[in-house]
Amino acid sequence: xxxxxxxxxxxxxxxxxxxxxxxxxxxxxLIDRYAYTNRLRQVNSAHKAGLTLTIMGLCLIxxxxxxxxxxxxxxxxxxxxxxxxxxxxxxxxxxxxASFLFLATIGVMLSVSLHDPGVTMLWRVQVGxxxxxxxxxxxxxxxxxxxxxxxxxxxxxxxxxxxxxVDLIDLGRRSHVPPVLLDISSLIYRYIFILLDTLIRxxxxxxxxxxxxxxxxxxxxxxxxxxSQLFIDxxxxxxxxxxxxxxxxxxxxxxxxxPDYQTEPRLLWAGGLLIVGMVGAWLVx
Amino acid sequence: xxxxxxxxxxxxxxxxxxxxxxxxxxxSVNPPFFLQVEPTMHIMEGFLPPGWALFWWLVALPFWVLGxxxxxxxxxxxxxxxxxxxxxxxxxxxxxxxxxxSVTGSSSHPTGTGLGTILFGPFIVAILGTxxxxxxxxxxxHGGITTLGANSVSMAIGGPLVAYYLVWLPLRNNAPIWLSVxxxxxxxxxxxxxxxxxxxxxxxxDPVSGFIGSWITFVGIFAITQIPLGIAExxxxxxxxxxxxxxxxxxxxxxxxxx
Numbered sequence: 001x002x003x004x005x006x007x008x009x010x011x012x013x014x015x016x017x018x019x020x021x022x023x024x025x026x027x028x029x030l031i032d033r034y035a036y037t038n039r040l041r042q043v044n045s046a047h048k049a050g051l052t053l054t055i056m057g058l059c060l061i062x063x064x065x066x067x068x069x070x071x072x073x074x075x076x077x078x079x080x081x082x083x084x085x086x087x088x089x090x091x092x093x094x095x096x097x098a099s100f101l102f103l104a105t106i107g108v109m110l111s112v113s114l115h116d117p118g119v120t121m122l123w124r125v126q127v128g129x130x131x132x133x134x135x136x137x138x139x140x141x142x143x144x145x146x147x148x149x150x151x152x153x154x155x156x157x158x159x160x161x162x163x164x165x166v167d168l169i170d171l172g173r174r175s176h177v178p179p180v181l182l183d184i185s186s187l188i189y190r191y192i193f194i195l196l197d198t199l200i201r202x203x204x205x206x207x208x209x210x211x212x213x214x215x216x217x218x219x220x221x222x223x224x225x226x227x228s229q230l231f232i233d234x235x236x237x238x239x240x241x242x243x244x245x246x247x248x249x250x251x252x253x254x255x256x257x258x259p260d261y262q263t264e265p266r267l268l269w270a271g272g273l274l275i276v277g278m279v280g281a282w283l284v285x
Numbered sequence: 286x287x288x289x290x291x292x293x294x295x296x297x298x299x300x301x302x303x304x305x306x307x308x309x310x311x312x313s314v315n316p317p318f319f320l321q322v323e324p325t326m327h328i329m330e331g332f333l334p335p336g337w338a339l340f341w342w343l344v345a346l347p348f349w350v351l352g353x354x355x356x357x358x359x360x361x362x363x364x365x366x367x368x369x370x371x372x373x374x375x376x377x378x379x380x381x382x383x384x385x386x387s388v389t390g391s392s393s394h395p396t397g398t399g400l401g402t403i404l405f406g407p408f409i410v411a412i413l414g415t416x417x418x419x420x421x422x423x424x425x426x427h428g429g430i431t432t433l434g435a436n437s438v439s440m441a442i443g444g445p446l447v448a449y450y451l452v453w454l455p456l457r458n459n460a461p462i463w464l465s466v467x468x469x470x471x472x473x474x475x476x477x478x479x480x481x482x483x484x485x486x487x488x489x490x491d492p493v494s495g496f497i498g499s500w501i502t503f504v505g506i507f508a509i510t511q512i513p514l515g516i517a518e519x520x521x522x523x524x525x526x527x528x529x530x531x532x533x534x535x536x537x538x539x540x541x542x543x544x
Contacts, residue, residue, distance in 0.1 A: 028424050028425055031424055031425065031426065032424065053430075056330070056331070056430065056431055059331055060331060060335045060338065060431055061335055063334070063335065093426055096426075097329065097426065100329065101329060101332075108489045111491050111494065111498070141489075145331075145332060148331045148332075149329050149330060149331035149332045150331070151331065152330045152331030152429065152431055153329065153330040153331060153426070153429065156330050156422060156423075156426065156429055156430065157426055159423070160422070160423045160424065160426055165420070165423060165424065168423065178353070178357075180353075180356060180357055180360060181353070181356075181412070181416070183367070184356070184367075184370055184371065184374065184412070184413070184416060185416050185419075185420075187367065187368070187370065187371030187374070188371050188374035188375050188378065188413070188416055188417065188420065189420065190371065190375075191371045191372050191374065191375030191376075192375045192378050192379060192420070192424075194375070195372075195375050195376065195379050196379065231376075231524075231525045231528045231529070232528045232531070232532045234372060234375075235368075235369075235372060235528075235529070235532055235533060236532070238368040238369075238371070238372055239368065241368070242365070242367075242368050
């Protein structure tokens with residue numbers, strides 16, 4: 001009985017993780033796919049990363065509503081016209097972040113207290129012993145946070161969608177980040193996909209045998225089976241990888257040929273213009 | 286006999302908690318309209334004011350330096366640990382990307398740092414966790430670079446440190462393995478959330494009731510989702526350590542995890 005219960009419990013946990021894991025993999029593949037296929041793929045990753053960091057820094061330091069809005073619009077145009085990423089994809093990712101932010105700022109704008117906050121508030125409501133209210137200042141703060149966060153998030157999305165992670169690791173190598181860190185990073189990158197791929201493969205194998213169709217209990221049992229095998233399988237695969245690398249004289253550094261990077265003058269011009277625009281927006285507001 | 290009874294009572298409590306987590310999760314599949322968002326993890330890019338963003342970067346810095354030195358030593362002495370390191374990092378990424386939304390400018394999700402803490406100790410996890418956080422910003426557009434310091438302090442540094450020194454070290458030779466592994470993962474998870482809550486409450490104190498007011502509100506909201514999640518993560522970590530004991534005994538011994 002106890003054994004059954006334990007097994008069913010593991011199943012419930014892992015069944016949920018499976019569901020979300022599948023969704024995660026698809027969103028990751030979306031970003032990774034555009035990173036490899038967009039029109040700015042061959043452009044020097046230092047330029048793209050530099051532009052992103054500058055925009056993010058400006059959003060944070062200038063800290064004005066208008067600056068964030070200019071950044072969102074400008075980065076969006078760069079992504080659509082220079083990188084050739086569909087507006088729908090850009091919009092979908094940004095919208096997900098925006099709707100999340102909306103929720104987050106509710107927490108900032110809403111005040112909860114035991115005392116009447118006074119008439120200076122925009123609105124106040126009493127529920128039992130608690131007072132809910134929003135002040136005018138909190139409202140302004142909230143909109144500032146939204147624009148600042150979305151501006152930097154848009155810049156980050158631009159980098160994520162135009163530059164594959166291998167290029168960024170290579171950029172780290174060129175800018176003298178300790179090789180130990182870069183190696184661990186590339187291994188983690190590899191393992192993320194091994195873990196998720198193993199999960200998806202095992203799951204479809206079980207599904208094709210109606211593993212999740214017959215009964216709830218059976219489904220839970222199978223999810224538990226999968227989970228206990230997932231990690232072992234990933235570990236065994238990693239052992240084989242290590243053996244293969246050792247056989248080729250691996251000494252802790254993975255050296256690969258990187259593509260010849262190009263300089264895209266249009267990106268530099270447009271990026272410069274965007275930065276000027278952001279500073280301009282700051283001067284105006 | 287008593288031990289056995291206690292054990293089944295424990296399972297019963299776990300069952301109830303997990304089932305409530307299950308319901309919470311099931312609800313989040315069809316949430317009310319204002320919760321219909323694709324959740325993002327950690328404190329989002331640009332969410333913190335510049336001063337606080339910088340402050341948390343500075344807090345994280347000494348731990349990164351320490352972790353980096355330990356990592357370098359580990360790889361020089363035991364180069365074959367590289368793979369387990371990568372696997373533990375990947376695990377942190379996968380687990381901390383499974384998330385459900387929360388109303389406090391952050392989100393709820395397991396952290397995955399418990400396993401790494403048990404295997405490598407808290408300082409190396411600081412590095413692994415930070416790399417996983419950077420990847421999340423780049424691969425799934427969650428978290429961010431400006432808030433990397435704050436997120437590292439909560440997930441990669443604070444949680445593992447507390448769990449390692451307050452739970453893992455005292456318990457590992459004095460309690461059943463499954464219990465100490467479970468508690469380590471659970472405490473790492475809960476501590477992470479207490480720290481995130483503190484960070485947000487510090488940056489955005491309630492205009493009416495101040496820091497304490499927002500802290501209590503945020504903790505209340507987190508507790509609903511985070512305690513069941515922590516339990517779920519604890520169970521998962523126990524499962525994986527069991528699996529590792531079967532298939533990677535020599536590695537575990539070499540790391541000095543068990544006597």
